[in-house]
Amino acid sequence: MASKLPVSLKDIAEAAGVSTITVSRALRGLPLVKPDTRKQITEIANRLGYVPNQVASSLRSRKTGLIAVIVPTVAGSIFSDTVNSISNELGKAGYQIIIGESSYDIDQEQAVLEALVQRRPDGVIIAGVNHTRTSRELLALMNVPVVEIWDMTDDPVDSVVGFSNRGAAYQFTLALIEKGYRKFAIASGPMEHRNRAQQRAVGHCEALAEKGLSSFGSIVIPHFMGMLSSGETLLKFVTDTSDVDCLFCTNELIAIGATVQCRRAGMRIPDDIAIVGFGNVEAALIIDPPLTTVTIHGAEMGREAARIVFECLSGKRDGHVSIDVGYTITWRGTA
Amino acid sequence: MASKLPVSLKDIAEAAGVSTITVSRALRGLPLVKPDTRKQITEIANRLGYVPNQVASSLRSRKTGLIAVIVPTVAGSIFSDTVNSISNELGKAGYQIIIGESSYDIDQEQAVLEALVQRRPDGVIIAGVNHTRTSRELLALMNVPVVEIWDMTDDPVDSVVGFSNRGAAYQFTLALIEKGYRKFAIASGPMEHRNRAQQRAVGHCEALAEKGLSSFGSIVIPHFMGMLSSGETLLKFVTDTSDVDCLFCTNELIAIGATVQCRRAGMRIPDDIAIVGFGNVEAALIIDPPLTTVTIHGAEMGREAARIVFECLSGKRDGHVSIDVGYTITWRGTA
DNA sequence: AGCATTTATGGTATCGATGTCATTCGGATC
DNA sequence: GATCCGAATGACATCGATACCATAAATGCT
Known part of the structure; x- marks a missing residue:
């Protein structure tokens, strides 16, 4: 008041x-x-x-000490490593972050961005490289460092710290084929033009095609569904889809749910069915067997993005940086 | 810049x-x-x-549209339900939250509070009821709605939305005794004067004393330790401590870690040892057996706290509200 | 001593909006 | 046509700090 x-x-x-x-x-x-x-x-x-009174100070000095961070969601553990490391890294330098959730939707992202911009953040870190035209214009207009994360692009707004979702899925799939799996089905979150789920699916399919294989089925799990209920859906899906030997999940949460539910239904993993995830969250380690997955370096991306923003703000650098932090295929028990 | x-x-x-x-x-x-x-x-x-430009608007109108939220940590899932529900609830009303982490330390909490206050938030939601003298003075000085959450107290700064950690641990322990467990050991995060871990331990011990039982041992796990490594420590602890039939964990993460590691070491749960948690996070559901625990209504506390702040700000109410959201004992497989 | 520098301090405008109070305008009323 | 009233608009001060430029005091140097 x-x-x-x-x-x-x-x-x-x-x-x-x-x-x-x-x-x-x-x-x-x-x-x-x-x-x-x-x-x-x-x-x-x-x-x-x-x-x-930082408000008065901000107005006069045109420095708010605020960095806007936009991620699809802060619920669940997918982006929390990234957000935490951004916060820690920038906190050291006296910056505070304000978080917005895009809910995996670029129009929503634009709305959130517009709201955050009213607070005149000194920098923006935003997950994804696909934005509305208006969002891009706004980001450019603001004249502050912008870092897109969690993906790579040839046409960044300013800087980019990410990895190739498509490349990771492609290489991972090749490795799985190498291991002997042949009958893949794909489970994914909702796919939209050039979003991460879609890129991962594309990479997966490219690898299959290259090896002369074709997919045995696919299923889409909505965003709001919890791990265990997606798992139930997927259990039904794999028992209904005959002959699948590896369920390729484009996100970690549904892979965990599937593993838990398949095992509870008495299936042997990976013998009856292999399941692989994408992301590597902590929960992947506590299930049995622990999940084979692609480790995304979320904390590292956050740290690098924060560093870039900070260095731009302190004049040590000029933006337009591209960093590919890569990914790591992590073999555990489910494939 | x-x-x-x-x-x-x-x-x-x-x-x-x-x-x-x-x-x-x-x-x-x-x-x-x-x-x-x-x-x-x-x-x-x-x-x-x-x-x-919200900065200019904030300065003149003395309304920033910012609500400060202070929790011990945003890493891990313990407080994320609470923070998310605060954010969602206040987001509807056009407020934005700024988060600070107290790192389970009231001096750190004070430092964080002082930093956040510089931004002149319109309200404060803060986990815990034990603060430094200076923090309390500052909260009072600000003249904005303050809601303490995740605990109860007779002497709130302004409003409180919580539950009795001590009472919950007490009742839970009684129920476990009723179920037949007799030889308890306690595993806890660091205890400090009147913090939640300490209150839970006190409640647990009160119940033991009341039934003429005494504890078979206790161990403290530091905050920064991950689930699996605390689990290792606890596995060693329970195998070294003979005769324990129920490990009472004052937080959920160490209970999950203990369950996973004990099971992986070949122990039968709950037959060889029962393990119970406190908090109920999503990961408690995906382990085997799923964890018996006290469900804390984190999202509900967040929602109520947000509602109180909002209603105070819109003049519909005057502060000084106390809400006990209670807790629920959730029996699953580990006890 | 005389002059150039450096150190320490102050005056004033300003950031971009909004609160407060004053003013103008159009139309209804008699 | 004069009066009145509410709708619509504007002038000005202000929120609390900092940028910018000016000035005074202290010091260094020849």
Whole structure:
């Protein structure tokens, strides 16, 4: 309602018998303030319980100390490593993050972006490389560092820190074929033009095609479905789809759900059916058998993205960076 | 660096031939603007790509639209339901949250609070009821709604939405004794004065004492340890501590880790040893056997806290609310 | 001593919006 | 046509800090 705190720079200035600007300099630790003066000002500030008003500071200095982070969702563990590492990394430098959820939808993303931009963040980190035209224009207009993450592109808004979802799925599939699997089915989240699920599916299919194989089936799991209920759906799907020997899941959560439910239904994994995930979240380690998956370096992407934003803001760099952090195929028990 | 967007109210005002204040009113949807004028202004605003500057608005109106949320950690799934439901609930009303992590430490909490207060949030939601003196003073000074969550207290800063950690542990332990367990050991996160781990341990011990039982041992797991490594430590602990028939864990993550590692070591659960958790996160459902635990209504607490903040801000209510959302003992396979 | 620098401080405008109060306008009323 | 009233608009101050430029005091140097 009223976020008014009673003490402002002016009050301190009056109490100390100096001008507000001197107080401002003293408290910000700028040079050119006499040590005595600074000490006295600091003391008065503490005594009065002064808390700087960052809103006023932001308005005048055009620096909010805010970095906007947009991810599809913060629920579930998929993006939490990334968000945490961004937050930790930027926190060290005194930045605060404000998070927006795009809900896997570029129009929603645009709405969220527009809301966040009103707060004039000093930088933007955004998951994905596919945005509406308006979003791209807005990002460009803002004139702040922008880092797209979790994917690669030839045509970034500014900088990019990601990996090739398509390439990872392609290589992973080749490796699975190498291991002897032949009868693949694919389970995926909703696919839209050039989103990650779609790219992964494309990579998978390319590998199949290259080896002269064709898919034994596919199923789409909606976003809001929990691990166990997607697992149920997938159990039904694989028992109904005869002859599948490997279920290729384009995201980790549905792979975990499928593994748990198939095992609870008495299937032997990977003998009756192999299941592989994509992402590697912590939960993949606690199921039996632990999940074979593609490890996405979420924390690393967050860290690098944060570093780029920070370095651009401190003038050490100019943007337009592309970093491919790669991926790691992690063999565990399910394939 | 420069979050400057090129178009301000003034530009629109000039283009439309009206004053800035009229533009402001038009775009905010206030009454007393002629429909024609509004339409024209809206159109110009869109054409010029105007994005309101919330920083300036916040400064003048003393409303930032920001709610500070402080939790021990956002990593892991413990508090994510709560944070998500706060965010969703307040998002509907146009508020944005800024998150701070106290790292389970009240001095750190104070530091985080001081940082967040600089942004002049319109409200504060904070996990826990035990704060430093300075934190409490600051919260009071701010003159905004404050809701403490995840615990109960007789002496809230303002409002509270929680449950009795001690009572839950007490009742749960009684129920376990009723089920036939007698030889308890306790595994806990670090305990500090009146923190949640400590309250849960106290409740547990009270129940034991009341039934004339005494603990067979206790172990503390540091915060930063992952599920599987705490599980290893606990496996060693229970095999070294003879005769324990039920491991009472004061948090969910260590219970899951313990269950997974004990089972992988070939122990039968709950026959060789029962293990119970506290919290109920999604991962508790995917292990075998699924974890018996106390379900904490994290999303409900978040929703209620958000509702209180919102209602206070819209003048429908005056603060000083206490809500006990209770807890639910959830029997599954591990006890 | 005289002058150039550096150090320390202050005055004032400004960031971009909104609160407050004043003013204008159009039409209804008599 | 004069008066009144509410609808529509505007002028101005202000939120709390910082940028920018000016100035005073202290120091260095020849």
